Amino acid sequence: MLPVVALVGRPNVGKSTLFNAMTRSRDALVADMPGVTRDRHYGVCRTGERPFVVVDTGGLSGVEEGLDALTAQQVRLAIEEAQVLVFVLDARDGVLPQDRAILDDLRRSGKPIIAAVNKTDGLDLQNALAEFATFGLSSTLPLSAAHNRGTDDLVRHVLPLLAEDAHEELAPEDAGAIRVAIVGRPNAGKSTLINRLLGEERLIVSSVAGTTRDPIRVPLERDGRRYVLIDTAGVRRKARVEEAVEKFSVIKTLQSIAAAQVVVVMIDARENLADQDLHLIGHAVDEGRALVIAVNKWDGMDQYQREQCERALERRLQFVDWAKNVFISALHGSGLRELMRAIVRAHDAANREIGSSELTRTLERAYEGYQPPLVRGHAPKLRFAHPGGSNPPTIVIHGSRTKHIAPAYRRYLENFFRKRFKLEGTPVRIEFRDGE
Numbered sequence: 427m428l429p430v431v432a433l434v435g436r437p438n439v440g441k442s443t444l445f446n447a448m449t450r451s452r453d454a455l456v457a458d459m460p461g462v463t464r465d466r467h468y469g470v471c472r473t474g475e476r477p478f479v480v481v482d483t484g485g486l487s488g489v490e491e492g493l494d495a496l497t498a499q500q501v502r503l504a505i506e507e508a509q510v511l512v513f514v515l516d517a518r519d520g521v522l523p524q525d526r527a528i529l530d531d532l533r534r535s536g537k538p539i540i541a542a543v544n545k546t547d548g549l550d551l552q553n554a555l556a557e558f559a560t561f562g563l564s565s566t567l568p569l570s571a572a573h574n575r576g577t578d579d580l581v582r583h584v585l586p587l588l589a590e591d592a593h594e595e596l597a598p599e600d601a602g603a604i605r606v607a608i609v610g611r612p613n614a615g616k617s618t619l620i621n622r623l624l625g626e627e628r629l630i631v632s633s634v635a636g637t638t639r640d641p642i643r644v645p646l647e648r649d650g651r652r653y654v655l656i657d658t659a660g661v662r663r664k665a666r667v668e669e670a671v672e673k674f675s676v677i678k679t680l681q682s683i684a685a686a687q688v689v690v691v692m693i694d695a696r697e698n699l700a701d702q703d704l705h706l707i708g709h710a711v712d713e714g715r716a717l718v719i720a721v722n723k724w725d726g727m728d729q730y731q732r733e734q735c736e737r738a739l740e741r742r743l744q745f746v747d748w749a750k751n752v753f754i755s756a757l758h759g760s761g762l763r764e765l766m767r768a769i770v771r772a773h774d775a776a777n778r779e780i781g782s783s784e785l786t787r788t789l790e791r792a793y794e795g796y797q798p799p800l801v802r803g804h805a806p807k808l809r810f811a812h813p814g815g816s817n818p819p820t821i822v823i824h825g826s827r828t829k830h831i832a833p834a835y836r837r838y839l840e841n842f843f844r845k846r847f848k849l850e851g852t853p854v855r856i857e858f859r860d861g862e
């Protein structure tokens with residue numbers, strides 16, 4: 427599972443700016459998606475050699491609130507789950523009493539702390555850092571998050587502090603199985619679905635939890651295919667004391683999505699689609715995961731309600747119109763066969779291998795059909811294409827002036843390739859390269 431790094435510090439020191447720099451999307455695919463903003467507080471940093479979850483804990487105001495703020499459910503969870511704490515400070519403010527109070531709190535956790543002294547742009551670094559040296563932390567690094575300076579160095583200092591085994595290898599029994607994350611808001615019906623699937627089918631091995639908060643992997647065999655369900659719902663942990671905290675953890679959700687090949691986002695048909703649902707879907711796409719939308723609680727809805735629901739989904743999920751919506755009742759077990767079929771299809775599409783000549787032929791046809799708009803009188807040229815990896819299928823297109831290609835044209839190409847190769851249920855990545 428992905429290790430976790432928490433950003434903590436007073437309000438306004440630049441945590442969310444740093445968060446944005448660390449979790450920047452590498453792909454315009456979703457960055458320009460209308461209606462979906464990236465989750466403000468949780469993301470995955472992939473700028474270094476190993477990915478990890480970054481949590482922007484929001485502002486701790488220090489003295490008065492101190493640990494009060496820390497006990498806010500998600501903040502506490504973040505600090506508890508983090509392997510490394512990045513203590514963000516403001517070089518222009520210098521050391522304030524609140525900073526010392528926060529540091530005391532952080533020290534109590536016993537976790538490694540890196541001080542990131544932000545807003546050093548235009549300042550003398552030596553001077554800027556000197557004051558913070560009094561904290562006696564082993565790493566005190568200068569940063570200018572707004573100018574994206576020092577973030578790579580910060581990541582380089584973070585990585586060695588993350589536990590080796592946190593990035594665990596695939597369990598041998600998982601090989602050949604489709605890894606499926608079932609995610610969604612609380613009460614969408616995730617536990618009911620998992621129990622239903624397990625109750626109907628033979629459970630091969632009962633899985634043993636690693637640490638308490640790791641998502642649990644549940645092997646499942648159905649119609650001759652093997653799956654590993656990555657359970658974020660805490661199905662087997664409902665009885666535990668920490669139920670409230672366990673019930674919904676964004677961190678666990680991100681970890682599950684990272685570990686999965688196919689993400690099933692469960693939506694409650696009786697509730698309006700929430701931003702949280704869209705964020706989850708957007709994140710899964712961002713991570714390149716194959717996607718199935720399971721619309722649950724379809725039982726007991728009348729014709730009118732069903733139509734309303736379908737219309738709302740069509741409207742708001744346009745940006746993932748390639749993902750299949752499956753209407754199910756986890757409670758009654760209806761639609762599950764179709765759900766599993768959609769999972770397999772999405773997985774197979776995500777792993778489809780397509781040769782260079784077929785890709786190039788398709789590119790030529792797309793280019794003939796509709797050419798990218800001129801840039802200062804010159805048309806970007808697209809010459810040939812080759813595969814750049816699977817899961818998600820990645821198509822590398824060589825040409826010239828490709829950096830001027832508009833997002834709309836990229837989407838046109840995506841859709842063209844998707845249609846031609848029936849890449850349903852999976853994001854498609856297009857990478858442009860100029861020259862040979």
Ligand code: GDP
Nearest residue numbers: 436437438439440441442443545570571572573
């Ligand atoms: P947060 O409350 O800790 O999340 O802080 P924000 O990321 O919202 O930043 C607070 C303010 O500091 C904003 O106006 C940012 O533009 C500014 N800021 C953030 N990073 C830098 C930096 O590296 N240099 C300068 N000069 N300003 C910064």
Ligand code: GDP
Nearest residue numbers: 612613614615616617618659722723755756757
């Ligand atoms: P989770 O938080 O996503 O794991 O959601 P649960 O599986 O705990 O379900 C939340 C509530 O929704 C429970 O009361 C379930 O009985 C109910 N529920 C789950 N699936 C269905 C369904 O398909 N139809 C109906 N009517 N209720 C359901």
